[in-house]
Amino acid sequence: xxxxxxxxxxxxxxxxxxxxxxxxxxxxxxxxxxxxxxxxxxxxxxxxxxxxxxxxxxxxxxxxxxxxxxxxxxxxxxxxxxxxxxxxxxxxxxxxxxxxxxxxxxxxxxxxxxxxxxxxxxxxxxxxxxxxxxxxxxxxxxxxxxxxxxxxxxxxxxxxxxxxxxxxxxxxxxxxxxxxxxxxxxxxxx
Amino acid sequence: xxxxxxxxxxxxxxxxxxxxxxxxxxxxxxxxxxxxxxxxxxxxxxxxxxxxxxxxxxxxxxxxxxxxxxxxxxxxxxxxxxxxxxxxxxxxxxxxxxxxxxxxxxxxxxxxxxxxxxxxxxxxxxxxxxxxxxxxxxxxxxxxxxxxxxxxxxxxxxxxxxxxxxxxxxxxxxxxxxxxxxxxxxxxxx
DNA sequence: ATGATTTTTTGACATTTGTCAAGAGTTATC
DNA sequence: GATAACTCTTGACAAATGTCAAAAAATCAT
Numbered sequence: 001x002x003x004x005x006x007x008x009x010x011x012x013x014x015x016x017x018x019x020x021x022x023x024x025x026x027x028x029x030x031x032x033x034x035x036x037x038x039x040x041x042x043x044x045x046x047x048x049x050x051x052x053x054x055x056x057x058x059x060x061x062x063x064x065x066x067x068x069x070x071x072x073x074x075x076x077x078x079x080x081x082x083x084x085x086x087x088x089x090x091x092x093x094x095x096x097x098x099x100x101x102x103x104x105x106x107x108x109x110x111x112x113x114x115x116x117x118x119x120x121x122x123x124x125x126x127x128x129x130x131x132x133x134x135x136x137x138x139x140x141x142x143x144x145x146x147x148x149x150x151x152x153x154x155x156x157x158x159x160x161x162x163x164x165x166x167x168x169x170x171x172x173x174x175x176x177x178x179x180x181x182x183x184x185x186x187x188x189x190x
Numbered sequence: 191x192x193x194x195x196x197x198x199x200x201x202x203x204x205x206x207x208x209x210x211x212x213x214x215x216x217x218x219x220x221x222x223x224x225x226x227x228x229x230x231x232x233x234x235x236x237x238x239x240x241x242x243x244x245x246x247x248x249x250x251x252x253x254x255x256x257x258x259x260x261x262x263x264x265x266x267x268x269x270x271x272x273x274x275x276x277x278x279x280x281x282x283x284x285x286x287x288x289x290x291x292x293x294x295x296x297x298x299x300x301x302x303x304x305x306x307x308x309x310x311x312x313x314x315x316x317x318x319x320x321x322x323x324x325x326x327x328x329x330x331x332x333x334x335x336x337x338x339x340x341x342x343x344x345x346x347x348x349x350x351x352x353x354x355x356x357x358x359x360x361x362x363x364x365x366x367x368x369x370x371x372x373x374x375x376x377x378x379x380x
Numbered sequence: 381a382t383g384a385t386t387t388t389t390t391g392a393c394a395t396t397t398g399t400c401a402a403g404a405g406t407t408a409t410c
Numbered sequence: 411g412a413t414a415a416c417t418c419t420t421g422a423c424a425a426a427t428g429t430c431a432a433a434a435a436a437t438c439a440t
Binding site: 060062068070071082083086087092093115119122123125126129130132133134136137138139140141143144145173176 | 250252258260261272273276277282283305309312313315316319320322323324326327328329330331333334335363364366
């Protein structure tokens with residue numbers, strides 16, 4: 001598991017032996033159950049997880065009581081309710097694990113300590129924030145510019161290993177359409 | 191102008207005299223004309239601007255030749271084609287000034303130098319990246335969860351000083367609807 | 381395996397939104 | 411201040427998507 005984390009961090013910055021040890025020290029292994037919420041609407045999220053495999057779903061309940069899936073995060077990645085973690089405001093999204101899985105957990109305090117003590121980790125923090133920003137920007141761009149059908153096909157192409165296991169209703173709200181429309185769309189693609 | 195920049199940076203981190211001087215040294219004052227593109231589709235964006243007043247529009251041309259406004263950025267703020275600036279990939283959005291205005295320009299090289307030399311600026315970089323991420327996340331959330339009408343009213347409330355001067359067509363595509371639909375919506379609100 | 385639960389598909393119909401075209405209003409320019 | 415260029419509104423109609431209800435298919439738990 002820590003193996004997977006190093007590989008991930010190494011994909012954007014080189015860490016020394018010491019730095020690897022330091023981050024290992026503050027990480028806590030956890031087992032997460034399918035459907036478990038790692039961040040919850042109304043609660044402040046004070047931790048970040050690192051997942052080496054599997055994926056997470058971001059969702060909330062809209063004014064009419066429907067669950068709306070706003071995002072999927074595919075491993076390897078850090079996962080948190082980003083806005084809540086950063087600002088300390090209660091999360092408006094729920095973040096849900098879609099599988100049983102092993103993760104590494106980091107507390108906000110430990111992470112901010114790291115930022116203070118090691119400029120290198122401050123940089124890691126910046127790079128990850130930039131990654132999140134770029135990801136959201138792309139998601140936004142796709143939502144505004146591509147039809148639901150194009151976005152669905154893109155999701156299929158980019159995450160073939162997962163997409164066919166995601167319940168249709170989740171994908172539909174992620175695409176901003178109803179389940180029925182997605183079902184019909186799918187049929188017409190074949 | 192630099193005055194306004196310090197005030198802005200100070201709103202999230204305290205800078206020393208030296209640090210203020212350093213950032214002044216690498217900033218270049220520029221005059222920007224209304225409608226000027228500060229980042230352009232297909233071109234790599236290697237600079238960040240700081241604007242003390244006014245606002246910018248992010249847009250691109252969709253597959254059918256229509257201009258789609260994907261975002262507005264209101265001063266005070268740093269402005270760039272974020273994804274292109276960070277990744278070095280050609281920008282997919284155009285970023286357009288909506289007024290004549292004065293801005294400060296920073297080159298990528300100078301900024302990255304600053305990151306290397308001063309951990310404090312590395313942190314500023316992180317905080318700004320986080321701000322961008324949070325902003326996109328919120329925009330995404332609104333797009334997926336609120337009706338066009340709610341989003342329009344929200345835009346009105348949050349930026350009353352600008353919204354009534356933004357051409358309707360820009361706002362409409364930002365909301366993901368047509369100009370005609372927005373016009374009818376507006377009528378029904380009154 | 382079998383019944384229960386969940387997920388997906390389908391149909392009929394209502395509603396929303398888009399499209400196209402024309403006209404009214406506004407703003408800029410000479 | 412008249413003309414042109416742009417922006418906004420309106421109407422009639424078409425197309426896309428949503429809603430509700432029910433059936434079919436897939437999955438889960440005992």
